[in-house]
Amino acid sequence: MYLTRFRVNIARSGARYLLSSPQRLHAGVLASFPGLPSDPAVRPRILWRLDHGARADVRLYVVSPDRPDLTHLVEQAGWPTLAEPDAPGWESRHYQPFLSRLAKGDHWSFRLTANPVHSIRRKDGEPTKRTAHVSPRHQLGWLLKQRERHGFDLLPGVAPDDQDPLQRYAVVVHDRRDLAFRKRPEDPAPATEEKSKDRPNKPVTLTTTVFSGRLEVTDPDALRNALTQGIGRGKAYGCGLLTLAPEGQAG
Structure with missing residues (x-):
């Protein structure tokens, strides 16, 4: 399992387009997983949430069985020119170690x-x-x-x-x-x-x-x-x- 965090650049028109409809953002999240089954009945559960902080601080959180590739979201709604190989514009962490520690x-x-x-x-x-x-x-x-x-x-x-x-x-x-x-x-x-x-x-x-x-x-x-x-x-x-x-x- 992975927990992923992505900061949305709301100054970009692509970000505003995605944020205007949960259906569009849902599709954008699913597109982060190559080979994902098209049939929802056999698709693994992928959860996501938008957190609205300060006026310009909007963050997307994703919990998924596999590590996502959010390159398309960075290009459309992030800061692509700031992305680097070790910091591609989002952060994914293994979730299982945290889950196993719950008591x-x-x-x-x-x-x-x-x-x-x-x-x-x-x-x-x-x-x-x-x-x-x-x-x-x-x-x-x-x-x-x-x-x-x-x-x-x-x-x-x-x-x-x-x-x-x-x-x-x-x-x-x-x-x-x-x-x-x-x-x-x-x-x-x-x-x-x-x-x-x-x-x-x-x-x-x-x-x-x-x-x-x-x-x-x-x-x-x-x-x-x-x-x-x-x-x-x-x-x-x-x-x-x-x-x-x-x-x-x-x-």
């Missing part, structure tokens, strides 16, 4: 961009419909439901006895984005979970949010699976990638 009881800072959704039925007899959570409190409620399955718990926050979960846990829910874009016939099909009955050129809407905070490892194997396979839906569109960092640092 029950460890504390980490974390960051996750997710697509928190739930299924509702507007009236009896109708099929359920998947709907996005839009308020920070409901989005955090979604994250709390993921804890046991994915091998972590949220650490106490500034007011651990408070009835408000936004105060009870060491997590900040922020940077909600309501995305709208179209699937294009020339783009590779997204992951199986996203295919459903969507038609090419059909409008796609997606609500994403960022969770930043502190967690405790409760099940290392389950957490390793979450780190490499993702959490929740929307993985083809930049959701689901959880990353960890030492406490006090950004995940």
